[in-house]
Amino acid sequence: MRYHIPPPTVGGINEPQECPYCRRTFSCYYSLKRHFQDKHERSDTMYVCEFCQRRYRTKNSLTTHKSLQHRGSSGMLKRLLKSAALAHANH
Known part of the structure; x- marks a missing residue:
């Protein structure tokens, strides 16, 4: 339905x-x-948390998850993930 x-x-x-x-x-x-x-x-679209890879059906759910689970650390985590991705790409 x-x-x-x-x-x-x-x-x-x-x-x-x-x-x-x-x-x-x-x-x-x-x-x-x-x-x-x-x-x-x-919806067939899934929204994935860039910090822990959890998947959500809506952008609202992902936003709520990040504000509750990753609040205050998002800037630090983004820098860490970016540097890890760069290090992995250079190997």
């Missing part, structure tokens, strides 16, 4: 919204849209 993001309810995008698929209620349309993308939308 293919799910489609529902339009905002009659009250507007800043009013509480209900997911028609799982009946969860969200504070606004943006929250419903993010929930829909994370839980109900299917």
Whole structure:
């Protein structure tokens, strides 16, 4: 079954919204849209964390993962990964 993001309810995008698929209620349309993308939308695209190689179905999920698991160390890890990749390429 293919799910489609529902339009905002009659009250507007800043009013509480209900997911028609799982009946969860969200504070606004943006929250419903993010929930829909994370839980109900299917895509062949996978987003991979450059730090630990974990894979996610949505960019939102990857962003959340990185902010929780790799916060504060992303700059250091990026430099470390880049220097390791350069060292590996030179061998």
